[in-house]
Amino acid sequence: MITLYHHPLCPHSRFVRLLLGEYGITPELIEEKTYERRREFLILDPAGQTPVLVEQGGIVVPGAGPIAEYFDETRGLALGRHRLLPEDPASRVEVRRLCDWFHQKFFHEVTNWLVTEKVYKRYMPRERGGGAPEMELVRAARTNIRTHMRYIGYLAGGRKWLAGEQLSHADLAAAAQLSCVDFLGDVPWEENETAKLWYARVKSRPAFRSLLADRLPGLSPTAVYADLDF
Amino acid sequence: MITLYHHPLCPHSRFVRLLLGEYGITPELIEEKTYERRREFLILDPAGQTPVLVEQGGIVVPGAGPIAEYFDETRGLALGRHRLLPEDPASRVEVRRLCDWFHQKFFHEVTNWLVTEKVYKRYMPRERGGGAPEMELVRAARTNIRTHMRYIGYLAGGRKWLAGEQLSHADLAAAAQLSCVDFLGDVPWEENETAKLWYARVKSRPAFRSLLADRLPGLSPTAVYADLDF
Structure with missing residues (x-):
């Protein structure tokens, strides 16, 4: 196990x-x-x-x-x-570049602010940083995500999956960030149709099911969160 | 080339x-x-x-x-x-765990604050965030680095190099962060003798020489920076 x-x-x-x-x-x-x-x-x-x-x-x-x-x-x-990491070195570079992009850049510019301000700070004791959300950071995250949606759309427009012709770590990294933000209702799905269609494909994979069943005490996801035809 | x-x-x-x-x-x-x-x-x-x-x-x-x-x-x-990344999967995990530790945790808790506040903000135009350093962040970084020094000392005390018996990416990741902080004179070398001895070994490698020759316009490194017997 x-x-x-x-x-x-x-x-x-x-x-x-x-x-x-x-x-x-x-x-x-x-x-x-x-x-x-x-x-x-x-x-x-x-x-x-x-x-x-x-x-x-x-x-x-x-x-x-x-x-x-x-x-x-x-x-x-x-x-x-x-295989989720392709064989040849140049393709592996592209997968890892995009993993860094989503695990780090997207995380620090978008997800971390939204999750920390809107969720974690509710549950954290005040002496560890808990309290009301800083709305300035929430707004910054909501602005920043638009650039990322366009970049996802740009990648998915030229390739079958984000890093190439095969599903890879890069798609899972991007979808993981987006699914957190979607839980909170902060993904501007109207920003880029190609990005939305790519996400719908990832979301309908069996691997995604356990994420869609996630619930937190006192916090429900938005209506479209678990909907495969959002 | x-x-x-x-x-x-x-x-x-x-x-x-x-x-x-x-x-x-x-x-x-x-x-x-x-x-x-x-x-x-x-x-x-x-x-x-x-x-x-x-x-x-x-x-x-x-x-x-x-x-x-x-x-x-x-x-x-x-x-x-x-080879700087060992062969067996468990040892590779340890090298990559420590690379993440230094590339990300040490960077966000120490180096990024010091370099941004003390150096970058001097050269950046005001509309891009330039200006006087926020001394609160500089002080936080100077406090945080002490925990990292003790952790480096703990690792180097039980192993020949940080991730095991061979020099690896982990040593280079840790030394790269420390060398930036050392350039600015903010490494508390008295905090941990084992950490200092480990750093002296990395610093005396030929690969380190080009770093020790680094100079920035209007900014000199501290006296111990290029000294192999600091």
Whole structure:
């Protein structure tokens, strides 16, 4: 059994759930509120961030990037022509460039602000940064996401999937970020039709199902969140 | 010829310079001020961040992580037992975990604040965020680095190098961050003797030499910066 320490609105955790879904693996999910800085979790991973995956046999793999590389190295070949990291070095560069784009750039410009301000700050004690959302950051995120939607549309307009002709880590990285933002109702779907059609294709994959069933106490996703014809 | 778009105080660029040094490669260095958002640079890499490496033959490889993986995939075996990413999956996880630690956690908690507040803001026009440093952020960075020094000391105390018995990407990632902070005189070398001894070993490698010769207009490094017996 594979165990995944995650949070439902951590996009990097969502990326790993999508990744495991593509490998046909159902992990045991343990929800971790990283702001609680739980001792047992910090022993597992001193960075104290989700996601952390514990492999059968006990290898601890923290972080979206290392987890994706680890699965490609240990199980990638078994996916055959559906391998999520292509064979040739130049195509691998493109997949990893886009993973960085979504895991880091999109995260810091959009998702992190929305999730922190609109959700985490509700549950965090005041001395750890909890309180009312800073609406200036929420507005900045809502502006920034428009550029990203156009970039996704540009990529999906010229290729079958974001990094090329095959579904790859890049599509899962982008979809993971977008699905968090969509949960909060902040994706401007009208911004780019090509981006929307690409997302509809990713969203209809079986790997996506467990994400669409996510609920948080006291927080419901928007109506279109689980709708495959949004 | 390999070309590297970099900035002298961008730690991720420094990581790539150390990496290339270990491969025995001297790149053509082009200094890029990313805050100028130069059109030709944005065409090369739409994320607009250093480092960006252009391989002989024209492949563009942006970002410290993708560059390190690309070199391991295309030239790693040629390093033989000095390969910077070990062979077995569990050891690779450890190297990549620590690369994320330094490239991201150390960067966001320490280096980025120091370099942005003390250096970049001097050169940036006011409408792009230039101006006087926010001393609160500088002080936060100076506090945060102490935890990192102790963590480096803890790692180097139990292993020959940070991720194990071999020099790896992890050592270069940590040294790249520290060397930027050291340029600005903000490394508390008295905090941890084991960390200091580890850094002295990395600093005396031939790959480090070009970094120690770095100068910026109107900004001199501190006296210990280029001293191998600091």
